[in-house]
Amino acid sequence: MSPRQALSASAALDYTPEVARATAAIGERVRAVIPPLEWPVHAPYVAAIAEWKARRNAVVLAHNYQTPEIYHGVADFTGDSLALAQYGAGTAADVIVLAGVHFMAETAKILSPGKTVLIPDPRAGCSLAAAITAADIRLLRQRYPGVPVVTYVNTSAAVKAESDVCCTSANAVAVVESLGVPRVIFLPDEYLGRYVAEQTAVEVILWRGHCEVHERFTAAELRGFRAGHPGIHILAHPECPPEVLAEADFVGSTAAMIRHIGDTGPRRVVMVTECSMSDNVAVEFPNVDFVRPCALCPHMKRITLPKILRSLQEMEHRVEVAPQIAGRARVALERMLAVGRRERREQAVEPR
Ligand code: 13P
Numbered sequence: 017m018s019p020r021q022a023l024s025a026s027a028a029l030d031y032t033p034e035v036a037r038a039t040a041a042i043g044e045r046v047r048a049v050i051p052p053l054e055w056p057v058h059a060p061y062v063a064a065i066a067e068w069k070a071r072r073n074a075v076v077l078a079h080n081y082q083t084p085e086i087y088h089g090v091a092d093f094t095g096d097s098l099a100l101a102q103y104g105a106g107t108a109a110d111v112i113v114l115a116g117v118h119f120m121a122e123t124a125k126i127l128s129p130g131k132t133v134l135i136p137d138p139r140a141g142c143s144l145a146a147a148i149t150a151a152d153i154r155l156l157r158q159r160y161p162g163v164p165v166v167t168y169v170n171t172s173a174a175v176k177a178e179s180d181v182c183c184t185s186a187n188a189v190a191v192v193e194s195l196g197v198p199r200v201i202f203l204p205d206e207y208l209g210r211y212v213a214e215q216t217a218v219e220v221i222l223w224r225g226h227c228e229v230h231e232r233f234t235a236a237e238l239r240g241f242r243a244g245h246p247g248i249h250i251l252a253h254p255e256c257p258p259e260v261l262a263e264a265d266f267v268g269s270t271a272a273m274i275r276h277i278g279d280t281g282p283r284r285v286v287m288v289t290e291c292s293m294s295d296n297v298a299v300e301f302p303n304v305d306f307v308r309p310c311a312l313c314p315h316m317k318r319i320t321l322p323k324i325l326r327s328l329q330e331m332e333h334r335v336e337v338a339p340q341i342a343g344r345a346r347v348a349l350e351r352m353l354a355v356g357r358r359e360r361r362e363q364a365v366e367p368r
């Protein structure tokens with residue numbers, strides 16, 4: 017960045033009357049979760065990021081666990097891992113800034129090799145992605161010859177490259193069943209794998225990876241929500257342990273939880289997942305009372321407005337995937353996306 021650009025970037029960070037005007041509608045929309053007193057801290061970044069996005073022909077994709085000032089303030093698209101992958105593959109923008117964790121940015125780069133994909137903090141990892149290596153998969157294949165490997169997207173590109181097909185928590189059952197085999201190896205999330213095994217007749221060989229956020233919830237905690245808030249509707253992410261899921265009224269991906277609230281209109285809910293979800297969703301459903309247990313993903317929280325702005329200004333940190341890995345990982349991701357397309361086509365067929 018030239019000294020002139022640096023000067024104009026820092027000037028844009030004051031809460032001027034122009035910034036206040038340009039961001040007033042967003043500040044108003046999020047006032048239930050970002051107090052008006054706090055908005056002047058975020059607003060200059062929101063305005064500056066909008067300007068730099070236009071300059072770079074960039075889009076910001078934000079996962080549902082991002083903080084509300086990112087989710088509602090600067091994101092062009094928000095969603096679960098599946099939706100972010102689908103959107104990233106189709107966008108016409110030159111630059112994708114992934115406000116999420118590293119595997120999400122890698123997935124975007126694999127599906128859009130011609131685009132510049134930036135992650136505002138490359139240290140934003142994931143305990144599941146750290147739980148398995150490409151060498152582990154090669155050993156599993158020796159142990160279970162001919163059994164297909166289904167890999168959760170919460171993995172590195174090198175792990176995806178060793179897999180037959182990827183899945184997310186939104187489509188895991190459909191992906192497993194799409195293979196038409198009696199047995200699959202499911203990696204690396206043990207609890208998501210157990211949940212899938214309950215929903216299908218396919219035998220599921222598991223790995224012992226866990227999400228460091230969801231593994232901490234307990235069944236006793238959920239029973240406590242029910243006892244303390246009569247009539248509460250409990251929604252849980254399938255990365256939670258099985259005894260936790262057994263206490264829930266609904267189990268689904270982050271996007272499925274949001275859809276479920278929209279479809280069923282509960283009066284009071286608790287989302288058994290990362291903290292920011294409830295803040296983000298509460299903005300969209302002001303009439304629903306959200307009980308908010310706080311389980312913070314330290315990796316998701318590495319992404320902040322100042323880092324997103326810097327990412328656009330400096331065009332950093334670029335996500336690259338070696339071509340020989342990217343090519344094979346893309347096959348596994350494309351197979352997953354094809355399952356979704358097939359399902360949507362089948363659903364669209366009018367019943368006779
Ligand atoms: P979703 O695909 O449901 O958004 O989950 C991603 C994730 O990292 C959950 O912890």
Ligand code: SF4
Pocket residue numbers: 117141142143144145170227228229230255290313314315316
């Ligand atoms: Fe990974 Fe869990 Fe954080 Fe999701 S919430 S990114 S699975 S550590």
